[in-house]
Amino acid sequence: MADGNQAKPAERLSAQTQAMNGAQYVAGVLKEEGVKQIIGFPASELFDASAELDIRPIIARTQRVAVNIAEGYARATAGRELAVVTVQYGPGAESAFAGIAQAFNDGVPMLFLPTGYPRGSEAVAPNFESRRNFTHITKWCEAATRVADLPKLMHAAISRVRNGRPAPVLLELPVDLLAEKVDALPADHRRPRRSKPQADDGEVARLVETLLEAKNPIIWAGQGVLSASASQELVELAELLNIPVMTTPNGKSGFPEDHPLALGTAGRARPATVDHFLAKSDVVFALGSSLTRSYYILPVPDDKIILQVTLDEADLGKDYAIAQGVIGDAASVLKQMIDLIRRDYLPLGERPRPAAEIAAIREAFMEKWMPLLTSDSTPISPYRVVWEIMQTIDPRNSIVTHDAGNPRDQFCPFYVASSPGSYIGWGKTTQLGSGLGFAIGAKLARPEATVVNLMGESAFGMVGLDFETAVRCNLPVLTVVLRNNVLGGYAKSMPIATAKYDANRVTGNYAPIAEALGGYGECVTEPKSLRPALLRALNRIAAGQAALIEVVTHEEPRLAGLW
Known part of the structure; x- marks a missing residue:
C-alpha cells in the first residue's frame, strides 16, 4: 500500500x-x-551558476x-560539442558583435x-537590445x-x-529573469x-550521371565537408571516379592535401x-x-557546369547560376552517391587519371617558389617562416591557423593539411586578430594537439593581450608574429598618406610582451636562428607554457597565383 504521506509529482518537482x-x-x-566550459567576459550570472556544476x-x-x-572550439570539434559564449548586457554584447x-x-x-537589461528597460535608449541588433548575424535570435519559457527556449536554441x-544562435537572458525561481528540472531537458x-x-542519380559524363570534372569542397565529418567519404568518391579535389579556404583540410588527387586551396593566393x-x-x-563570391576566394569561371550540395537552401544559385542544386548533408549525399556508383555503374571503364599531371604541376610550382621559401635574406622572408613552420611541426597531430591579409595568403598555398580539422582556414570577412582566439x-577542444597561429603585427595589435588568456587558462599555443614595421x-x-606621413608604419617589440604576460617570448632576426627558435618554442x-616567436621580416608583395 502506498504511503499516504507520499508527495505528489507536482509537489516533488516544486521541492x-x-x-x-x-x-x-x-x-x-x-x-x-555535456558542456565542459562556458566562454566569455564578465559579468554574467551564468558563470557562477555554471561553476557550481563544475x-x-x-x-x-x-x-x-x-x-x-568559441569559434575555434566549434571548428576543432566539427560542431560535435556545444560551444557556448556569454557576456554582459549593454557594452558586453556590443563588443561581442564583431566576433x-x-x-x-x-x-x-x-x-x-x-x-x-531588466525587462521593461531593454528598449529604452541608449540601452542595447541584443535580440533586436543581432538579428542579421544570427540564424535565430x-x-x-x-x-517559465526557459525550458522550451533552451531546447529550441x-x-x-x-x-x-551552421551559424550562431542567440538567446538573450534578462538579468532579472535569471534571478527568478523556475519550476522545471534540467534533468527533464531532452x-x-x-x-x-x-x-x-x-x-543523386543526376549528380552521378553528370560527373560520369564530364570529361574533366573537379570537386570543390567547402567547410560543409568538415562540418559533416565527411572527409573519408570524399576521399572514397574521388578515388572511385578519379576526380581531382580542391577546397575553399574554410574547407582546407577537408580533403588530405598529401593525396595524389589533391589540388590545394582555391583562395585569393593559391597553388598552380x-x-x-x-x-x-x-x-x-x-x-x-555556399559558393560565395569573395575577394578572398578564387571565382568559378562562367563557362563551367556547376553542381552544388549544401545544407542551406539560401545558398542555391546565390552567387552563381547552377545546373543542379541539392539540399543535403555532405556525408549523407556522398554515401548515397558511392552506394549508387558501386551498385549500378561498376566497372566504370577507362577514365582520366590526373594524378601524374597534378604531381608534375605541383613540382614545377614548388620549384618556382623554393628560392623564397628557403631564402637566406635579412630581414627574413615571410616565406622562410612558412617553410620553417612546415619543417618543425607534425601536421598529423597539429592544428594551424593564420590571420587575415598577408599571413593567410603566404601560408595557405604552401602548408599541406593532411588530416581533417588540422587547419582552421577562414575569411569571408577578415577581421584582423581572429586567429589568436581560434587557436x-x-x-581547448584538442589539448593533445600542437596548435600554431601565424599572424602579423597589425593583427597582434588588435588582440595581443589575449595571449595572456592562453597563459592564464593553461592553453599553451604557439603564436608566430611577423614583424616588418608596416601595415x-x-x-x-593610401599612397599619399604613406608618402607624406608614413601612415602605413607601426613600431613595437612583441616578444617582451609575451614574457611580461607570463609566456615564453623570443625574437628572431637571422634565418639560421629561426628553426632552433621554433623548436625551443x-x-x-x-611543457605547458604559451609561446610567442617574433620574426623580423621584410614586406613581401609576391603572392602565389597573383605573381
Missing part, C-alpha cells in the same frame, strides 16, 4: 526546484548537454576574442547567451521574457545550433539530435594546380560549399 533560479536552470541544461569558465580579455575562442558577425559569415555553430545551416538530411534518389585544373574543368561539383579555442599591403591603398608549449 526539487524551489532553490533553482533561471541562471541555475540554464547552467543545468548546459551540463545535461563547468569551467574561460574568461577572455575582450568579448570579441571570447567569441573567437558573432565573423562566425556568421564563416558558418560556425555556437550558442550565444548574452544577458539582457530571441529573448526570454518569462522564466540548441536544436537550431545542431541542425540546418537533448536535440542532429539531423543529417539526404537527397532524393533521383537527384588549382588554376590549371579549374581552367581545364567542364564540371565543378561544389560539395558543402586558443582549438587548443602589410596597405601603402597601395614547441618544447615550451609541450
Whole structure:
C-alpha cells in the first residue's frame, strides 16, 4: 500500500526546484548537454551558476576574442560539442558583435547567451537590445521574457545550433529573469539530435550521371565537408571516379592535401594546380560549399557546369547560376552517391587519371617558389617562416591557423593539411586578430594537439593581450608574429598618406610582451636562428607554457597565383 504521506509529482518537482533560479536552470541544461566550459567576459550570472556544476569558465580579455575562442572550439570539434559564449548586457554584447558577425559569415555553430537589461528597460535608449541588433548575424535570435519559457527556449536554441545551416544562435537572458525561481528540472531537458538530411534518389542519380559524363570534372569542397565529418567519404568518391579535389579556404583540410588527387586551396593566393585544373574543368561539383563570391576566394569561371550540395537552401544559385542544386548533408549525399556508383555503374571503364599531371604541376610550382621559401635574406622572408613552420611541426597531430591579409595568403598555398580539422582556414570577412582566439579555442577542444597561429603585427595589435588568456587558462599555443614595421599591403591603398606621413608604419617589440604576460617570448632576426627558435618554442608549449616567436621580416608583395 502506498504511503499516504507520499508527495505528489507536482509537489516533488516544486521541492526539487524551489532553490533553482533561471541562471541555475540554464547552467543545468548546459551540463545535461555535456558542456565542459562556458566562454566569455564578465559579468554574467551564468558563470557562477555554471561553476557550481563544475563547468569551467574561460574568461577572455575582450568579448570579441571570447567569441573567437568559441569559434575555434566549434571548428576543432566539427560542431560535435556545444560551444557556448556569454557576456554582459549593454557594452558586453556590443563588443561581442564583431566576433558573432565573423562566425556568421564563416558558418560556425555556437550558442550565444548574452544577458539582457531588466525587462521593461531593454528598449529604452541608449540601452542595447541584443535580440533586436543581432538579428542579421544570427540564424535565430530571441529573448526570454518569462522564466517559465526557459525550458522550451533552451531546447529550441540548441536544436537550431545542431541542425540546418551552421551559424550562431542567440538567446538573450534578462538579468532579472535569471534571478527568478523556475519550476522545471534540467534533468527533464531532452537533448536535440542532429539531423543529417539526404537527397532524393533521383537527384543523386543526376549528380552521378553528370560527373560520369564530364570529361574533366573537379570537386570543390567547402567547410560543409568538415562540418559533416565527411572527409573519408570524399576521399572514397574521388578515388572511385578519379576526380581531382580542391577546397575553399574554410574547407582546407577537408580533403588530405598529401593525396595524389589533391589540388590545394582555391583562395585569393593559391597553388598552380588549382588554376590549371579549374581552367581545364567542364564540371565543378561544389560539395558543402555556399559558393560565395569573395575577394578572398578564387571565382568559378562562367563557362563551367556547376553542381552544388549544401545544407542551406539560401545558398542555391546565390552567387552563381547552377545546373543542379541539392539540399543535403555532405556525408549523407556522398554515401548515397558511392552506394549508387558501386551498385549500378561498376566497372566504370577507362577514365582520366590526373594524378601524374597534378604531381608534375605541383613540382614545377614548388620549384618556382623554393628560392623564397628557403631564402637566406635579412630581414627574413615571410616565406622562410612558412617553410620553417612546415619543417618543425607534425601536421598529423597539429592544428594551424593564420590571420587575415598577408599571413593567410603566404601560408595557405604552401602548408599541406593532411588530416581533417588540422587547419582552421577562414575569411569571408577578415577581421584582423581572429586567429589568436581560434587557436586558443582549438587548443581547448584538442589539448593533445600542437596548435600554431601565424599572424602579423597589425593583427597582434588588435588582440595581443589575449595571449595572456592562453597563459592564464593553461592553453599553451604557439603564436608566430611577423614583424616588418608596416601595415602589410596597405601603402597601395593610401599612397599619399604613406608618402607624406608614413601612415602605413607601426613600431613595437612583441616578444617582451609575451614574457611580461607570463609566456615564453623570443625574437628572431637571422634565418639560421629561426628553426632552433621554433623548436625551443614547441618544447615550451609541450611543457605547458604559451609561446610567442617574433620574426623580423621584410614586406613581401609576391603572392602565389597573383605573381
